[in-house]
Amino acid sequence: MAEKSISSAVIHRLPRYYRYLGELKENGVERISSAELSQIMSVTASQIRQDLNHFGGFGQQGYGYNVAYLYTEIGKILGIDRRNDLIVIGAGNLGRAIANYGNFERRGFHIVAMFDRRADLIGMDLGNGLTVRNAADLEQYLAEHPVRMAAIAIPKTGAPEVAERLIKSGVKAIWNFAHIDLEVPDDVVVENVHLSESLMELSYKYHSRHPEAE
Amino acid sequence: MAEKSISSAVIHRLPRYYRYLGELKENGVERISSAELSQIMSVTASQIRQDLNHFGGFGQQGYGYNVAYLYTEIGKILGIDRRNDLIVIGAGNLGRAIANYGNFERRGFHIVAMFDRRADLIGMDLGNGLTVRNAADLEQYLAEHPVRMAAIAIPKTGAPEVAERLIKSGVKAIWNFAHIDLEVPDDVVVENVHLSESLMELSYKYHSRHPEAE
Known part of the structure; x- marks a missing residue:
């Protein structure tokens, strides 16, 4: 092919x-x-x-x-004719939305672990078989479970450091929801979901179609 | 211009x-x-x-x-040099992630109301000044508050009907997170965020860069 x-x-x-x-x-x-x-x-x-x-x-x-x-x-x-495991960093609303999105599983994507550094989230049962793990244990988890895909769903300030840790632990594909462009080595791929930018595109379309709007 | x-x-x-x-x-x-x-x-x-x-x-x-x-x-x-109000339909994790995303407000987007039809979510205090409203009251709300932008963060089965109701009530810009293409009149604009499709693109990039991966 x-x-x-x-x-x-x-x-x-x-x-x-x-x-x-x-x-x-x-x-x-x-x-x-x-x-x-x-x-x-x-x-x-x-x-x-x-x-x-x-x-x-x-x-x-x-x-x-x-x-x-x-x-x-x-x-x-x-590449969805096989099982693709991924982990999610960030157990806020967005991370939980990702973890509970049933459609992914139908396409062969399995969220196998979820991490956060916030004490009030660590240990939380997500009701889908997942419990929020301590972000400090990320390296240990990836050493034991060589997962190659990760979603980053944390604020942009922490994202570059988390990306670096993920990459050092063997992650090769990052689904990035943080509002920042990540710098990654050549063998690592990134797909960005920048919600603010999508909303700005909607705004452009709306105002250019409706110039009379306030 | x-x-x-x-x-x-x-x-x-x-x-x-x-x-x-x-x-x-x-x-x-x-x-x-x-x-x-x-x-x-x-x-x-x-x-x-x-x-x-x-x-x-x-x-x-x-x-x-x-x-x-x-x-x-x-x-x-x-079009972000002015205030843009929007409402959110769907108070699940994704809707709440949108409602709590502080970055939007910095860009002039204000989420002014949130709706769901699930009884266990209606009345929920979102901690950001918003309380989840009953989706049955959507038309009444829009008659009293002529908001022109709406985010749809509900499963795809309900999305076309909700879009139709929004449009009938004067909404002109739809930020669509449901995994379906909405049919809208010419004066209504749509911006899609299809998370599954973004994840499939990540998968393609990963597997084409790493053909040796399982």
Whole structure:
């Protein structure tokens, strides 16, 4: 599979294809044309053909796409055809929201441990089989459980230090909710969720569409 | 200001410029060259010049950018030079994380009410001046308080109905955390935060960088 050559724009769209194909599959749809998929997803049919051609051989003229096959293949490309364990640093509302988000588990992501340094949170039973661990024990935990993915859900001031500790303990993928850009070595990947920035984009869209608004 | 012609890619980068310029301003930096800004932000200087040229006249050859001025102007473009009220639907962990996220208030976003339909959450004091209201009272609240922005932080099954109710009550901007694409009229804008999809992108990046991983 020629994964290396896929642009980040295509990669960005893959989870959405995966979501729609999953819904079609659940509804018993076996095959779908790019025109039909185009209508459901509000994307042009040519965009869909172009995107899915990157993975070759899924679509056939006059037949369309095999939904289950395409769903499985995109899952493989996204690396979610296997179990992915992750730990969460920060047991505040955001960390708990992440830990309790049932959708992740359906996609093969398992949150196996949760850490915080706040004494009032350490030991808290999260009701999903997890108890908040002391952040001081992070290195020991990762030495015993070589987890490679971690979510950082703490304020930005503490995030760079936590990221450094995670990386030293072998973490290779950081899901960063702290409002700061982390500096990481080449073999570590970061995906940012900057909520403030998303809200500012909403604000831009709103005010440019409604210039009369206060 | 020629806002209409700015591409969505540039808009997507503006909040990050805003964040860095805000930090520079806080640190007392008065002016900065595109080369310096480039180094801090890990973006090419030509990209910075190209992006900021959309707003015209901020940079001067041999002088660089006036940090405070550029910060203010980008804030205006993003519509955060004024107060923006929003309500939050869903008082679960995610909704509470949004409601307690102090950074928003610094950017002029004020969460003025929070709603849920779960009896065990209605009436809950969130400790930030907010008490969870009954979702059944949404229309009445919006009739009395014409808020135009709303965050939807509930499971996807209920999200389309809630969006419809919000829109009927005059909401024009939806910050959507539900894992579904909302259908909205032309004058309503949506910004999605699809956490599962972000996590799948992290997974892709990780597995493509580390193909040897299990």
